[in-house]
Structures are given as C-alpha cells and as structure tokens.
Amino acid sequence: MIVDVNAFVGAYPFHPSSGTPDDLLRAMDRAGIDAAWVSHLPSLWWSDPMEGHDAFFALLAGSDRLRPVPSIHPGLPRWCEAIDQAVAREVPAIRCDPVRFGLDVGGGSMGELVDACCEAGLPLVLGLRLEDARQRHPLDVASDLEPWAIRTLLRRAASLRLVVTGADRDAIEQVHFGSTPEESRRVWWDIAWVWGPPEDHLAALLETVGGDRFLFGTGQPLRLPEATVAKLDLLEPQTAGRWRRAIES
DSSP states (O other): OOEEEEEEESOBTTBTTOOOHHHHHHHHHHHTOOEEEEEEGGGGGSSSGGGGHHHHHHHHTTOSSEEEOOBOOTTSTTHHHHHHHHHHTTOSOEEOOHHHHTOOTTSHHHHHHHHHHHHHTOOEEEESOSSOGGGOOTTOOOOOOOHHHHHHHHTTOTTOOEEEESOOHHHHHHHHHTSOHHHHTTEEEESTTSOOTTTTHHHHHIIIIIGGGEEOOOOTTTSOHHHHHHHHHTSOHHHHHHHHHHHHO
8 A cells, every 4th residue: 555645635726727536546546556645735725724624524535545634723723623523533644734824833732732643643744845935826925844843843742653744855854863763763754855866865865764764645736646656666776675665555
C-alpha cells in the first residue's frame, strides 16, 4: 500500500479543475497509489475549517482507498467535539496548519490539541507549505511553517507523533539534527518537496536521516503524483533497494 499524506479533495480556490474524489482516484491509479490520506483543501481557507467536516466526510463515504484527515482549529469553539467525531470515524490522523490559522505554536490552544492527539493515539499532520512562494495567489499570504516550530511541538509531549508535508531538505535537516534522537523518531516527512536528481537531496537525506523517516506524498492537486514516483525511480539501485519499500508502505 502506498500512502499519500498530502492529497486534497475539493476544488482549490485558484485551480478550479482540481476536482473530485474520482479525479483523485484516477490520478492515484496512474501513479500506482493504492490508498491515500486525504485533507479537505477548501477548508484551509475558511475561518472555521471544521465547518467543512460534514461535506468532507460525505465526499469520502464508502471509499476504502481514501482516508479522511480532518483539519482542526483548536482556537475555535467545538474543536473538542470535532476531535471526538473524528475519532469515532476512525480517521488515521488529525491535521492542523497553525500558521495559516494564525495560531501560536507555543500557545495554550496548540498545547491542548497536542494533548488531545496524544490521548486519541493519533498523529498530527502539519503542512509546512502548500505552494512555492513564487506560485501563490496574492490572497495566499500564509508564511511557511518554520523548523523551530516543529521542534517546539515535538518537545511539548513525549508521545506526540508528527507527519510533516511540504518540507524541503533544509527544513528536514534543521529539525532532524536540531532534535534529540528520541524526538527525531517521532516525526515523519513526505517527499513531495524534496528534490530528486540532479541535486538528489532525497538520496542524501535517505543516507543521513534514514529512509524510515520518510513517507510517500505528492502534494496533489497542486502537484503531479508522477513527480514523486519519478524521484524514487531515479534513485541509485542500492539506495532504492534499501529504502523504497519502506517509503511506499
């Protein structure tokens, strides 16, 4: 099973062709992706992302290949209720974008969300970025999530597990080598934003950080899933033989 931790269902406000669950499934079939963790992209621009949960869950109802990862804003009312509903639906993870939501990663509301994720036994998904700054719509003014913020969250709770999407080599190395070994073992990175050849940052990270810290992610629908597959296809045979199965599963 290949898990895509950064796929989004729902029309992106600036890319109206981004589509439906069927569009996502067709893209997954082209790339050989069996299953995906899916977020609801439109909700990330709503003042209350949790207002989109009912529509989001309805979109994915009945699919055994698309698993919903709902966005939670712990600074708003009813977020605890939203967590309970998500747990009841057996979601694989919870998502929060603190910079986009205007949250202080060191503040009390993020600490409460961390505690809730730990209590529920769910990893917390963080998006470091959605698009390159040069490609963003003028209304997309959120800055990237900084590496220090990720380290801060890792240190808040010893049982917190993080999945970070949209990170490049620099951010990954800052967090990994700026954390204790125990903290580093609790964060996973998707590879959608890591350069392949000719720079081949991915190969370097697999050797220094370790392939068990990486997950298959595509950044859909803002990126093409084939790009991530190509990075793995272009790895040297020795590196691919050691780590590819781990990344894809």
